[in-house]
Amino acid sequence: MKAHELRQSFFEFFRSKGHEIVSSAPMVIKNDPTLMFTNAGMNQFKDIFLGNSQPGSTRVANSQKCLRVSGKHNDLEEVGHDTYHHTMFEMLGNWSFGDYFKKEAIAWAWEFLNAKLGIPEDRLYATIFEGSGDDNVPRDDEAYKYWQKCFRNSPGHVLEGSKKDNFWEMGETGPCGPCSEIHIDLRNDRERKVTAGHELVNKGHPQVIEIWNLVFIQYNRKSDNSLEILPSKHVDTGMGFERLCMIVQGKKSNYDTDIFQSVISEISALTGKKYGTSESCDIALRVIADHLRAIAFSIADRQLPSNNKAGYVIRRILRRAVRYGYNYLDMEEPFIYRLVPALVSVMGDQYPELASSKDQISRIILEEESAFLKTLGKGLKMISKMIIDLRNEGKAELPGKVAFELYDTYGFPVDLTQLILKENDMQLDIKGFENEMKSQKERSREDASLDAGDWKIVREADDTIFTGYENTREEILISKYRKVKIKGKEVCHLVFNKTPFYAESGGQVGDTGFISSKNEKIEITDTIKENNLIIHVAKKVPSEPSNSFIAEVDTQKRLMIANNHTATHLIHFALRAVLGKHVEQKGSLVTPDRLRFDFSHFSKLSRDEILKVEEITNRMIRENHQKHVIENISLKKAQSMGAMALFGEKYGESVRVVEFGDSVELCGGIHVESTSGIGIIKIIAEGAIASGIRRIEAVTDGKAYEYINEKLAAVEEIASLLKSPGNIKEGVEKLIAENNSLRKTIEKYQAQVALSSLKNLTDNAINIKDIQFLSGQIDTDSAETLKTIAFEIRKSSENSILVIGAAIGNKASIVVMVSDKLVKTKNLSAVDIIKEISVEINGGGGGQPFLATAGGKNPAGISRAIKKAEEFVRKM
Ligand code: ATP
Ligand code: MG
Numbered sequence: 051m052k053a054h055e056l057r058q059s060f061f062e063f064f065r066s067k068g069h070e071i072v073s074s075a076p077m078v079i080k081n082d083p084t085l086m087f088t089n090a091g092m093n094q095f096k097d098i099f100l101g102n103s104q105p106g107s108t109r110v111a112n113s114q115k116c117l118r119v120s121g122k123h124n125d126l127e128e129v130g131h132d133t134y135h136h137t138m139f140e141m142l143g144n145w146s147f148g149d150y151f152k153k154e155a156i157a158w159a160w161e162f163l164n165a166k167l168g169i170p171e172d173r174l175y176a177t178i179f180e181g182s183g184d185d186n187v188p189r190d191d192e193a194y195k196y197w198q199k200c201f202r203n204s205p206g207h208v209l210e211g212s213k214k215d216n217f218w219e220m221g222e223t224g225p226c227g228p229c230s231e232i233h234i235d236l237r238n239d240r241e242r243k244v245t246a247g248h249e250l251v252n253k254g255h256p257q258v259i260e261i262w263n264l265v266f267i268q269y270n271r272k273s274d275n276s277l278e279i280l281p282s283k284h285v286d287t288g289m290g291f292e293r294l295c296m297i298v299q300g301k302k303s304n305y306d307t308d309i310f311q312s313v314i315s316e317i318s319a320l321t322g323k324k325y326g327t328s329e330s331c332d333i334a335l336r337v338i339a340d341h342l343r344a345i346a347f348s349i350a351d352r353q354l355p356s357n358n359k360a361g362y363v364i365r366r367i368l369r370r371a372v373r374y375g376y377n378y379l380d381m382e383e384p385f386i387y388r389l390v391p392a393l394v395s396v397m398g399d400q401y402p403e404l405a406s407s408k409d410q411i412s413r414i415i416l417e418e419e420s421a422f423l424k425t426l427g428k429g430l431k432m433i434s435k436m437i438i439d440l441r442n443e444g445k446a447e448l449p450g451k452v453a454f455e456l457y458d459t460y461g462f463p464v465d466l467t468q469l470i471l472k473e474n475d476m477q478l479d480i481k482g483f484e485n486e487m488k489s490q491k492e493r494s495r496e497d498a499s500l501d502a503g504d505w506k507i508v509r510e511a512d513d514t515i516f517t518g519y520e521n522t523r524e525e526i527l528i529s530k531y532r533k534v535k536i537k538g539k540e541v542c543h544l545v546f547n548k549t550p551f552y553a554e555s556g557g558q559v560g561d562t563g564f565i566s567s568k569n570e571k572i573e574i575t576d577t578i579k580e581n582n583l584i585i586h587v588a589k590k591v592p593s594e595p596s597n598s599f600i601a602e603v604d605t606q607k608r609l610m611i612a613n614n615h616t617a618t619h620l621i622h623f624a625l626r627a628v629l630g631k632h633v634e635q636k637g638s639l640v641t642p643d644r645l646r647f648d649f650s651h652f653s654k655l656s657r658d659e660i661l662k663v664e665e666i667t668n669r670m671i672r673e674n675h676q677k678h679v680i681e682n683i684s685l686k687k688a689q690s691m692g693a694m695a696l697f698g699e700k701y702g703e704s705v706r707v708v709e710f711g712d713s714v715e716l717c718g719g720i721h722v723e724s725t726s727g728i729g730i731i732k733i734i735a736e737g738a739i740a741s742g743i744r745r746i747e748a749v750t751d752g753k754a755y756e757y758i759n760e761k762l763a764a765v766e767e768i769a770s771l772l773k774s775p776g777n778i779k780e781g782v783e784k785l786i787a788e789n790n791s792l793r794k795t796i797e798k799y800q801a802q803v804a805l806s807s808l809k810n811l812t813d814n815a816i817n818i819k820d821i822q823f824l825s826g827q828i829d830t831d832s833a834e835t836l837k838t839i840a841f842e843i844r845k846s847s848e849n850s851i852l853v854i855g856a857a858i859g860n861k862a863s864i865v866v867m868v869s870d871k872l873v874k875t876k877n878l879s880a881v882d883i884i885k886e887i888s889v890e891i892n893g894g895g896g897g898q899p900f901l902a903t904a905g906g907k908n909p910a911g912i913s914r915a916i917k918k919a920e921e922f923v924r925k926m
Pocket of ligand 2: 125
């Protein structure tokens with residue numbers, strides 16, 4: 051059975067059991083402060099388990115793209131070294147939200163694997179929770195009973211497991227419960243006879259592995275660590291699709307399935323390395339085949355590789371792939387980007403976002419690969435230099451700190467550092483390195499830590515009603531609150547029954563403002579979303595939370611935000627009109643002060659294009675288009691009206707459309723009533739943020755007015771400095787011309803100085819072993835003069851060494867020249883001389899054998915440096 055057929059058969063099976071098949075949520079998570087990437091199928095349903103929102107359907111199933119490379123689940127180091135952990139993988143899952151429980155979940159899992167797919171009973175094992183005295187949770191007898199019914203012929207295949215494997219928790223706090231894992235034994239009969247399968251379950255044997263985890267959510271873990279029983283119980287299951295494929299296709303490794311095979315053959319074709327020839331090669335092929343998927347899918351989800359957070363995680367994955375290619379497949383040129391078409395042909399059908407951003411994915415990977423290969427080259431050079439230094443100092447161990455710096459600043463992998471050191475009979479202070487790593491991890495944990503207390507319920511309430519489209523002021527009740535420590539500072543999170551505050555999303559920042567009751571007024575510094583929960587960040591806990599409050603949005607800021615948000619739509623529209631329909635939104639930021647808009651386009655915008663965008667948007671402002679909002683229509687209908695859906699964005703069943711004239715967008719944000727409110731749009735910056743992605747920054751209204759006035763003020767100032775207010779351009783041109791002619795005069799003067807010094811130098815030259823040694827301090831304030839002299843001597847004499855210096859300001863400059871013939875015949879180098887003498891001027895330098903220069907902080911040392919050079923030549 052082919053992979054895609056298997057995926058379909060899972061869907062069909064659960065559809066036949068009354069499940070609605072939903073699509074995968076994006077792999078990159080944008081509105082959950084506790085999670086950067088989806089790492090399990092349940093993530094997108096977290097709100098339902100937490101009771102923050104109601105499910106559309108109580109039975110759902112899907113295939114979810116997951117990434118396990120950071121946080122609680124990090125499999126990165128396993129990937130490639132084993133054959134069944136991936137960075138990005140698909141998790142098949144079925145869910146019950148307060149609907150069926152253990153009986154059906156177990157019976158259906160069994161039916162699907164055993165009856166439908168024909169996986170033999172004697173190769174399967176199931177585990178149940180053994181119970182925990184600490185938590186006062188009994189053994190899961192219920193699950194045991196249902197499993198016994200499945201394993202009729204192999205009763206010994208139902209095993210007990212500890213809290214580590216068989217009690218699942220969402221996080222430190224929150225929904226949790228016992229789980230049952232299903233394992234498979236893939237070993238051959240001979241091995242199975244020697245060691246019974248049940249002895250190898252959960253023991254890390256590569257052929258006895260977990261395939262499916264059925265979680266029975268029945269408790270809530272509170273922050274004091276106690277468990278409370280949930281009023282309604284849920285089922286959450288997750289099965290590794292690649293592993294299931296391996297089983298069904300009769301393979302021993304996920305990489306032997308059709309999911310990976312075509313990509314692996316493509317890598318072989320590009321690198322000339324066949325799969326199955328050597329262990330290290332195979333690991334590299336697996337690493338690359340795996341990482342390609344993770345990178346491609348996250349770029350398709352609009353998460354580009356970058357320097358921080360989620361982007362940095364992606365960059366690290368890509369670099370790991372490049373490095374394995376470099377170390378084990380001898381790939382010193384970019385090649386991973388060329389694998390994208392092969393990946394798209396396997397997965398593009400199920401995941402159209404991949405197919406549609408194919409070219410962009412290739413381009414971005416190429417760019418990253420090239421940059422990192424350069425880094426690798428640079429790192430290699432640095433290590434060679436360090437090895438020489440160590441050797442000179444008679445040492446054989448590289449300090450951990452240095453290796454960490456190479457790793458952290460240049461992304462230079464530590465195992466490569468170790469390898470190179472080994473080749474040079476040296477070693478790394480690995481303890482020191484690990485200590486540096488540990489303290490960095492601690493630093494970043496502290497930075498990211500968000501220490502949240504339990505929610506204190508003030509009153510039972512449904513989902514918060516958002517009234518901010520119409521109102522900025524509202525009488526509200528607090529439904530719950532909690533204290534949160536962020537980086538050591540305590541704030542309070544508040545949830546209301548209704549709110550006029552817009553929570554940060556879709557690029558628009560959260561509202562700020564106040565809440566006030568009859569006895570206090572508390573500042574709201576931000577409004578954020580945790581999944582669908584609207585949270586107001588308050589400076590302190592209200593003294594009487596049960597009071598009623600007036601919630602008031604800072605309307606001045608709100609107005610500026612609305613201006614900028616609508617302006618973003620107009621810019622998007624204008625960009626498509628000016629540049630073409632390939633322009634797609636790739637990201638945006640809307641703040642009160644300015645807006646930022648990222649979009650796909652291949653080249654720098656010309657001045658003309660920018661002016662056209664400004665012209666179109668400002669005309670739309672003057673035409674005063676009214677806002678036209680359509681709430682609650684289907685995504686299909688919205689798209690037929692011309693609105694563009696973004697890949698990597700999660701849309702609900704119904705969407706909101708915002709129109710201004712011909713601009714039509716899917717948007718949940720806040721906008722002006724009509725375009726004239728924006729006043730003016732002025733683009734203040736345009737540049738590239740990644741290959742094929744440009745960024746525009748702009749300001750509107752008062753900020754645009756300020757910006758333009760500032761620019762005009764600068765022009766006026768220049769005019770008054772030039773004393774030619776009429777024609778600034780002419781004035782500046784005149785100034786440049788004057789400057790050029792002055793420079794020429796100076797150069798002439800310098801040449802004269804050089805000439806007279808030249809004469810002096812040759813007059814005072816001394817002869818050392820048939821070499822004409824010229825030296826002296828030159829009176830000049832340009833280091834260029836020194837070089838001019840050096841080149842003159844080099845031209846005119848075959849047998850000379852020249853060492854000259856000058857005090858320029860409070861710095862010293864030295865130039866050493868060695869005639870070409872001496873370089874060749876006597877193997878002399880100006881670099882050696884400069885290295886020897888530059889300590890005297892407190893500096894350093896380098897260059898080429900015939901000419902080297904040095905700069906230093908001590909002009910008083912020039913004469914000593916010259917003397918030293920003379921001694922050096924005498925000693926040769
Ligand atoms: P393992 O012990 O094998 O790492 P797990 O306990 O981390 O698995 P769960 O968190 O229960 O796994 O995830 C559910 C299922 O997802 C697993 O049974 C497995 O089939 C699959 N799975 C988990 N991690 C990976 C991974 N890194 N790559 C591929 N499949 C995975
Ligand atoms: Mg795991």
